[in-house]
Amino acid sequence: MNLRPKRRPVPMIPIVSLIDIMVILLIFFVATTTFKKDKTQMKIKLPESKSLGGEAAVSESRVAISIDEKQNIFLDGKPVELEKLGAAVGKMKLENPGLKLEMQADTTAALGVLVKVYDSLREAGYNISDMPTRIQRAAP
Template sequence: MKFYARPRRTPQVIIVSLIDIFAILLIFVIVTTTFKKMQPEVTIKLPESKSAVSADSSEEPVVLSVTDDEEIFLDAKKVSLDELTAAVQKLIAEKGRPNLAMKADKKVSYGFLIQVLDALKEAGVKGNLSAFTERK
């Protein structure tokens, strides 16, 4: 029995179909990175509320964030409890009476929140203080 060896063809890569695949991958990468949201500076687990209402104000509020390890951020700038009164007074002097909204983690101690609210009162914050909550 005699076997004939076929002549081997050299392998070829079809470039045209690879260019299509690379173009689709490139479009996918561009689209996914364009729509990626900015990561927040502070991660906070908000408490839930059944009766929460969305604010109707068109003006963006100044956000006061309190993390679970009792760190305070005023518009993403870290401030201590002692500096909070002066920072809010400076903000009021610059912007008049800005809308102030508090974003406090649900693990923050009640005593620390009272200290923060006292500092805000000393700074001259009067009226309605909005709070961020999660809808239940």
């Protein structure tokens, strides 16, 4: 009668094969990952001409219409009421015919306010499709 329990064999984990698998996975991930490349742009100094559109480039300027998270409207950094926006933009257009507009709106700006701003700009004589728009995130 044998009273001693039998010794169970200790299971062995084949580490060498796991290391091989990890190396293969590492090579796979490195080979398939797309790394973000910095886009280096060439620095070019463009020639200037006194007769070919130099005045047009000077007369073209951009004015920002901004809408913040509280639905306040700013024209070139100055607060403006929505009802007076069309008149203010029309006055600026008379003073500077080459004036271009851009809109900067907060992500929480109401769609109704944006539509009213676009309506005011149409009344002032601006084509909305020519106006670039940026949606900005609210500051944390």
